Amino acid sequence: MSLRAAQRERGREVIRDAAEELFLAKGYSGTPVTEVAKHAGVAEKTIYNLFETKSGLLLDLFSVRVSGEGVETLATRHEQVEQLVDSNEIIAEFCRINQEVAKRALPLLRVVIEASAVDSDVADRLAAQEEHRMQDQAYLLDALDRRGHLRKDKSREDLAYDLWLAAAPELLIKVLDAGWSLEHHTSWLSEVLEALLLPRSLVSESL
Numbered sequence: 001m002s003l004r005a006a007q008r009e010r011g012r013e014v015i016r017d018a019a020e021e022l023f024l025a026k027g028y029s030g031t032p033v034t035e036v037a038k039h040a041g042v043a044e045k046t047i048y049n050l051f052e053t054k055s056g057l058l059l060d061l062f063s064v065r066v067s068g069e070g071v072e073t074l075a076t077r078h079e080q081v082e083q084l085v086d087s088n089e090i091i092a093e094f095c096r097i098n099q100e101v102a103k104r105a106l107p108l109l110r111v112v113i114e115a116s117a118v119d120s121d122v123a124d125r126l127a128a129q130e131e132h133r134m135q136d137q138a139y140l141l142d143a144l145d146r147r148g149h150l151r152k153d154k155s156r157e158d159l160a161y162d163l164w165l166a167a168a169p170e171l172l173i174k175v176l177d178a179g180w181s182l183e184h185h186t187s188w189l190s191e192v193l194e195a196l197l198l199p200r201s202l203v204s205e206s207l
Helices: 003-026 033-040 044-051 054-067 074-082 087-116 120-136 138-146 156-166 169-177 182-197 200-206
Strands: none
Touching: 003 033, 003 044, 003 054, 003 087, 033 044, 033 054, 044 054, 054 074, 054 087, 054 120, 074 087, 074 138, 087 120, 087 138, 087 169, 087 182, 120 138, 120 156, 138 156, 138 182, 156 182, 169 182
16 A cells, blocks of 8 residues: 555544544534534545545445454454354354444444435435345355255245344344343344254254
8 A cells, every 4th residue: 555545544544533423422414524524633625535425424434334444354254254164153153243343333323324314325325235234144144055054944035034134233223222232132143043044953953
């Protein structure tokens, strides 16, 4: 990465951090770009040059928080699942990854949901994100299938929908608001996915 590119990315990080603090404190509608610029110590024009719009800034920030940074990116964590053999451990690791993403991105998802009600760009991206989530989660089905641990009495499409629904972040928001801990949800999700995705013989062995 060139020095100029590194400086540009550093500027994006500073703006993201400032925007995240304000979005979480004041919400999407209550956070004007002028305030983000002031909080980040940059010109308002700089934000528009880097992110184009306020919705672009929010969506870029959310994407980075979901994907992760440094050595523990989402892609790296998915690769680690590929090294596992035991079906129950594969599912447990998927659920731990889901928990890690929730810790860094779930508060922002609440902001994205709020923004989707007033900004069509955010609404469109949120809908596209759900389709992407279903495709992205297919690595769990692939990992189980390669080891002969994916149930065969249901279609792959049905299993993908089961996984998509059970691991829905909106469901996580609801149970957290109802008083569950994130750890409780992770344990629950692991049990649910074992029942949904594994052959009955493997589910019985895990109980």
